[in-house]
Amino acid sequence: MTEVKAKLSRLTVSPYKVRLVADQIRGKRVEEAIDILSFSKKSSASNVLKLLESAIANAENNKGLDIDDLFVSEIKVDESFILKRIQARARGRADRIQKRSCHVNITLGSEKN
Secondary structure, eight states: OOEEEEEEEEESSOHHHHHHHHHHHTTOBHHHHHHHHHTOOOTTHHHHHHHHHHHHHHHHHTSOOOGGGEEEEEEEEEEEEEEEEEEEOGGGOEEEEEEEEEEEEEEEEESOO
16 A cells, blocks of 8 residues: 655644544545535634645655545644743733644555555
């Protein structure tokens, strides 16, 4: 089985939010995954769709694979750096705000060799 990979680094969205979208397309055929991501209301779906289209282009141009045989064999969302910010509160106090980010790795597999 031939595999093609694509990676999206330093996406400034919480990993939890991206995992909700990634779980919907894991194991699906590419055409079905594109439909799911296109009609999803989640804001991170557009970023995952762009990454999926990049992986499809890699498969077609670099490996010469047929798009109809591709499926999402693996998609991983890993935590990246956290930006730590301070928000002023009442009576001279402060709260810490954590702005999370993530890395998304997608692997497409081909049903034919």
